[in-house]
Amino acid sequence: MNPTIVAVTERIAKRSHNLRQAYLQRLDAAAQEGPKRGQISCGNLAHTVAACSHSQKNQILDLTRLNMAIVTAYNDMLSAHQPYQYYPDELKKVLTDLGHSAQVAGGVAAMCDGVTQGQDGMELSLFSRDNIAQSTAIALSHQTFDGTLLLGICDKIAPGQLMGALSFSHLPTMFVPAGPMTTxxxxxxxxxxxxxxxxxxxxxxxxxxxxxxxxxSPGTCTFYGTANTNQLVFEAMGLMLPGSAFVHPDSPLRHELTAFSARQMVKISRSGDYRPIGRVVDEKSLVNGLVALLASGGSTNHTIHMVALARAAGLILTWDDIAELSAAVPLMARIYPNGPADVNQFHAAGGVPLLLKTLNEQQMLHTDVLTCYGTLADYFKVPTLINDQLVWQDVPKSSNPEIIASASEPFSSHGGLALLAGNLGRGVMKISAVKPIHRKICAPARVFDSQNAVEAAYKRDEFQQDCVIVVRYNGPSANGMPELHKLMPILANLMKQGLQVALITDGRLSGASGKVPSVLHITPEAKRGGPLSQLKDGDIIAIDAESGSMMCHSDLTNRPITGPQQWQQQGCGRELFTAFRHCVTSAEQGATILFNPEF
Structure with missing residues (x-):
């Protein structure tokens, strides 16, 4: 196996030893207690079944049968989650036919960054992940369940659901995806x-x-942003059925995969081939997910999410781990924005199974991992219907080597993300979509405190020379770390005019950051006294994504901090998240309130 993959995995395991052992002890203790449903009072059980039909009531009260929790992110205004409307009924029917039951344990908020881009609501986006984790835990806290089916796809939703489910480490858990819209x-x-x-x-x-x-139409957006990165990474981690991430919502195959998910939950329950979520997510599956992330040129948001969800499983992941993996993992896929193809074309070319098979040929994956179905080798196969029966077949070679490369001819020798560090702090860049000629820049800074200020300056025609645009005070503790997508068309236009430009920010851009060199998630953030708060127009900034360097040539020693004196944190629900802004960790620590070491 690739020595870097082994070394990083071992380092994570060693660093996490005490935390992970405590986590597994809780798992084992909960597993040994047996089903909680059999330990609660008659009154508790009566509340559990009060709204059930007579037959379902008998099934739930019969402790020899299973009762599965469904945690859903359904709403009918977001395309990715609208297909989930009828999933609970479909899952319940399958389980009922097998003599078991399921209940919708709870719903979680599902907001769309695509709707809130540039709006006040975007300041709640990242915080919604931890809120979703808490909501998932609340749903499962009734403790009348033998397993969990997670219905969630998009940006903060799926990571949040997984973080919440990991608190109930003894429960077998699977994601049930819904798939992308047509192109x-x-x-x-x-x-x-x-x-x-x-x-x-x-x-x-x-x-x-x-x-x-x-x-x-219904389904996820078809570009390779955070939502679809969730799906690819979680499939690589064995958290859903093989080849299920990008099957269209309305296809017969999708409906059969959904039904099979319910049947599989019975098989991996305590009475069968027991596979609790806390064992499925370990340091090896975490690294497999990271390898898939890097090889596919996935979303920068996952440098935050993977740190947070690792911590939920008792694992300590760092940006240095991700950077070291990125230097060793080749770029094997070109999906927009790091190529012209969308996820439908990626799926048609072989999709996740072919990507994983190719990575395994390069000895980049841990194959001795626990998955929610079969073994990791099963994730190198594609699902199909033959005579209306669901079967998995060997994935053929790429039907389009311009989308999924062969093992011998990767698109790049390194992965899609780079860690940059220097006297301005530490940040990440998605380099898979940035041409080599644009990965180095040395130019004067233009300093702004919001993306709206950049937009206003652009409309005033102020950008007439090469520059590094700094957008500060957009970190987690400042305003929830919004995505700054208003900047992309502007900066792309400046590049089109022949200017060398780059972006430095303590905010986010997600998977949609494209050809513009953008150093994101800079920590320490400006609101907490990071060096960005000392910059001023004209400071010379040098960025070198190849060497991982980010430097300001000016002497910042004793320079005063500048920036907003007052903060607009009222309206659009922002006042309800004051505690989040005070307690949130840095982006490098997962930008979470759930695992802040200070509390």
Whole structure:
């Protein structure tokens, strides 16, 4: 096996030893107690079954049968989660036919970054992950369940559900995905219209028409952002059925995969081939997920999410681990924004099973891991229907080597993310979509405290020379670390004009950060006195993604901190998250309130 993969995995295990052992002791203690449903009072059980049909009531009260929890992120305004409307009924029917039962234990909030981009609501986005983790734990706290089916896909939702489920480490748990929408207009056309609108070359009607052609039906968005990165990474970790991430919501295969998920939960329950979620998620499966993340050029958000969910499983993951893996893991997939293909085209080319099979051929994966179905070798196969029966077959070679590379000809010798460090702090860059010529820049800083200020300066035609645009005071404790997607069309236009530009920020950009060199998640953040708070216009900043360097040539010693004196944290529910802003850890520690070592 690749020595770097082994070394990083061993380092995580050693660093996490005490924390992980305590976590596993809780798991074992809960498992030895047996089903909690048999230990609660008659009144508790009566409340549990009060709303059930007569047959379901008898099934739940019969302790020889299983009762599964469904935690759903369904709502009907978000395309990715709208298909979940009828999943509970489908899952319940399968389990009932097997003599078992399921109940919707609870729902979790599912907000869409695509709706809140540039709006006040975006300041709640990252915090929603921990809120979802708490909501999942509350749903499972009734302790009348033998396993958990998670219905969630998008940006903060699936990681939050997993973090909450990991608190109930003894319960077998699976994600039940719903799949992407069909392909609309091309990504190239989408980007072109957005850049033209930012430059004032087309009107809002044309922009709206284009956007509605891009996002047009139920299912996840088709670009490789955080939502689809969740699906790919969690499939690689063995948290859902093999090859299930990117099957279309309305296909017969999707419906059969959903039904099979319920049947599989029975098989991995305590009375069968017991596979608790706390054992499925360990240091080896975590590294497998990271390898898949890096090999696919996935979302920068996962440098935050993977740290947080690792901690939920008693594991300590660092950015240095991710950076070391990225230097060893080759880039094996080109999916927009690091290539022209969308996830539907990626899936058609072989999808996650082919990517994992190829990585295994390069000895990049731990194969001795516990998965929710079969073994990791089963995740190198694709599901299909033969005579209406679900079977898994060997994945063929890539139908499009421009989307999924062969083991001998990777697109790059290193993965999609880079860690940069220097006298401005530490940050991450998604380099898989950035051309080598743009990975180094040395230019004067233009310093802003919001993306709206950058937009205003652009409209005033202020950017006439090479520059490093600094957007500070957008970290977790400042305003919840929003995504700054208003900047992308603007900076892309400046690059199109021939300027060398880059972005440095303590905010986020997620999986949609493309050709613009962007150093994100800088820690320490400006709100907590990080060096970004001392910068001023004209400071010379040098960025070198190849060497991992980010330096300001000015002497910042004793320079005063500048920035906002007052903070607008009222309205749109922001006042309800004051405690989050005070207690949240840094981006490098997972930007979480749940595992702050100070509390």
């Amino acid at each position: 609309g207009i091309s990504n190239e056309e989408k980007v072109t219209v957005r850049q033209r609108y930012a430059a004032g070359q087309t009107d809002k009607h044309a922009l709206q028409e284009m956007e509605c052609q891009a996002y047009h």
